[in-house]
Amino acid sequence: MARILITSALPYINGIKHLGNLVGSQLPSDTYARYMRARGHEVMYICATDEHGTPAEIAAAKAGKPVAEYCAEMHEVQAELARGFRLSFDFFGRSSSARNRQLTQHLAKRLGENGLIEVVTEKQVYSKADGRFLPDRYIEGTCPNCGYDSARGDQCENCTKQLDPTDLINPRSAISGSTDLEVRETKHLFLRQSKLRDRLDAWIDSKKDWPILTTSIAKKWLHDGDGLQDRGITRDLDWGIPVQFPGAPWEGMEGKVFYVWFDAPIEYIGATAEWADANGLDDSAWERWWRTDKGADDVRYVQFMGKDNVPFHTLSFPATLMGSEEPWKLVDYIKSFNYLNYDGGQFSTSKGRGVFMDQALEILPSDYWRWWLLSHVPENSDSEFTWENFQASINKDLADVLGNFVSRVTKFCRSKFGEVVPEGGAYGAAEQAVIDEISTRLAAYQAHMEAIEIRKATAELRAIWAVGNEYLQEAAPWAVFKTDPERAGAIIRFALNLIRLYAVLSEPFIPDASRAMLDAMKTDVRDWPGDVSAALAELKPGHPFSVPEVLFAKITDAAREEMEERFKGR
Template sequence: EAVSSTDAAKAALGDLDAGALAAGLREATGASSAPRLPRKGQRNVLITSALPYVNNVPHLGNIIGCVLSADVYARFCRARGYNAVYVCGTDEYGTATQTKAMEEGLSCRQICDKYHAIHRDIYEWFDIDFDHFGRTSTPTQSTICQDIYNACDAAGNCVEDVMQQLYHESVGFLADRLVEGTCPKCKYEDARGDQCDACGALLNPTDLIKPRCKANGATPEVRSTRHIFLDLPKVEARLGEYVATTSKEGNWTSNCLAVTKSWLANGLKQRCITRDLRWGTPVPREGYENKVFYVWFDAPIGYISITATYTPEWERWWKNPAENDVELVQFMGKDNVPFHTVIFPCTLLGTGQDWTMMKAISVCEYLNYEGGKFSKSRGVGVFGNDAKETGIPAEVWRYYLLINRPEQSDSMFVWDDLAAKNNTELLANLGNFVNRALSFMKARLGGVVPTVAADAPDGVALGDKVAPLLKEYVEHMEKIKLKDGLKAAMMVSKAGNVFLQETAPWVLFKSDKQRCEEVVASAAGLVLVLCALLAPFIPSFTRKVLGQL
């Protein structure tokens, strides 16, 4: 604030209001401690990122695809003065948890507690600033999930039917992820019973070629079992209208639209929403005492229940969105798209109630590792705990992941590239400008920002050069083009380096003290601008530089 109050700094800031910039900096560097509620007449933004499973440690691809990207956007929204809330949490029900518990010899609850803490600690180290990070294995989740099911059922959008399911006498009916086999579409030999990781196809366990029980490797048999289905065809027309309207209003990405339209083009089918499991949200229906809701019916409802554990007034965020002026923005990897653009919207539409529906969606492609894929089982890749142990600061990891964010196509993590970008971009560009500007001011001007005229020519010229970049930055960020926003911010830093090189304050100090002070004040103002622009991306950098200012 001291820097932004100088006249020359104001010139360098261009059209930006210095007071608003300072307030935005405070907002961007941290979430509010008190629960936020929608405010009439304001832009109220509810931000979610896909809920990570508690059956593993998140790798860098998981982190950039969901929680980190959403964190950047949430910080940007706060800095813009929007009333933004960012919620996430661990997805704890379903077969993935049960399978992991079997592998580690622990109970499902113990697995959830263990990995929830692991995820929380890793995200905290990465400087992910949730307004609330919760979990789905809660009584609140069960209540809200059951209420939504009951509403869908009462509206006539649920049906009961018999389906064929794989069974082994030592285990019982096998849920999706307790079955592996060969994908019928791409022939990948380790496809799961619900989805093929190689081609992305959604599957039923009985679709697999040569299925095998994951618990014991045995070949299961097919038996009949009764389940509940969400009648997607009954809400298909309403979903089509929602997608057609909202995809334009929310500027959905091309990769997201392609997946969604392919589902609609093929015609929606009834989808089973229950499973023969013990660990999950109980089904409130007679005869279903030994069944729970399928994780992909249950898990998206976790966004709602986690908000409910954040504030008892959660319905103001999730119901009657027009009345409460709420827009929902969701972040995820491309494999989660159909569940968020088809299944979850159909669930909410099927209740007949006025829920907050997703407006904007940001979808990441895959981040690969050194020419291959991340694999925990094979020890391939960098996982959250590995990043912590390297000694490389979190801000360097954040910067590298975000400048390589796989927004339109897959990208690659390469160790040599990490080192190169750290040296040529963070150090030679950003670090060099900030250090030159502030160290000269400290060494030659007593560490005090000079008070100079608002129309100082050098400051005005710098403002004219930077203003288009600031406009570009805001446009990219509003459209959730985070990588382009970061590039625009780094161009501002580059402009600062050019400014110092061209004006040479170290020469002016001896020949023209007044102009030297004007140049230094303008450079200090630009440092403040950079703090604001980079706060969503590398907040620890902003905190450190603000401490020096």
């Protein structure tokens, strides 16, 4: 038994996430966590809301609420959606927690003591009307290069030219539209990542098995131009983790907070500590996952994230932990994902384009979404959601191949033998062939899950389901029953056992349907099959079962067209 620490990238607090966000980290990490638990490993699966930063303050202001209250509410909303999608976090924390504040301040202090923090005076644009410093992106104006009138302070979206906020003609606040802006001096802490470059470089080099998407981004940042740049880790905001605290080694940091990207990954640790608190456990309970001097040296730590998160997880966060010179557990494997597009374009919150998590659950049960998203997860390149593809996958894979198999077996048995596993007859060559094929495919399925090749795993799982239909066609119990009812009974006994096995193997992907299948088989035996032959003898003759409701209803053309229309955006 291994110990596996799994973290999903933290969803940002300012609103409900769309399916692209879901598939980029939370969903695949959940499947991986469920699989590893099913295999008997000890798993700690952590996620949290990322609550600090300018967008949170703006969203709260827009909602007319204090930011703390807004975040508390949105955290609950996101937690509820996570439950709706059956995300099996051991803990869903908050980056604004006391634990994270403590840890973030502690790590910053350590970095300071180790000479890795520098105070830098910068000039930044301040908006009097908004009463805040504006990040470059929050300043808009006319592009000096192409004349586009909504260029952002960091880059013009129209001509793609890199800009400095002071380059803009007629600059204005993107928040209020105010033109009452001025450049002010402000002091910030910088993390001297450049001093850690060689250590980070060697560390990345040692990760031979990481996806190219992960390492190439890290390498680019390490070696591009002058190499890894120092990075500001504080901001002039109200909402966040205070930089000035008892024992802080810096003066003049009153009213400043740590940059959201500094404290967000630390919340992986913070949330594990929150988990311990919530369960009445002491510090050793979470430290054995995170401190290599306190038991974490045998932990395998796997992170899941979208590609936009890679630099922070390959460089900034490791720099924070390494620079502390304390024995923190570093990530062992980073699984990064590309983006999911929506029907020929991007998901867009502002344009109401695409399906968001709350809407998805209103329309269809979570298993439908889980199955489609996981079987199309953008592992190798960006992938695309289309309603036609979604409808075809659900109807064929879930309704026809799996759902209908359960239906035909249970209904046939009920009509010929009643709602109990039939007695009599014996297994023969046909059953052995099925055992052999499933054993082979199971080994492939497991190998794909170990390698976190989610798409390949779904293809193999589907093939395992299809074996059931092939077997039934070949064995033809409806014909055999007329001449040899005992043999027909054996066939159905075997098929009912297949249903139970499918429930066990499918659980990481479609947990609700898995539960429904186990309930129908009136069993709670869901041990991972070490031996397929034994697993298919679990339900004994005379064991009762029930015919379940339709496991997966088909999506009609009319329903598909309606949804297509509803989510196409403005």
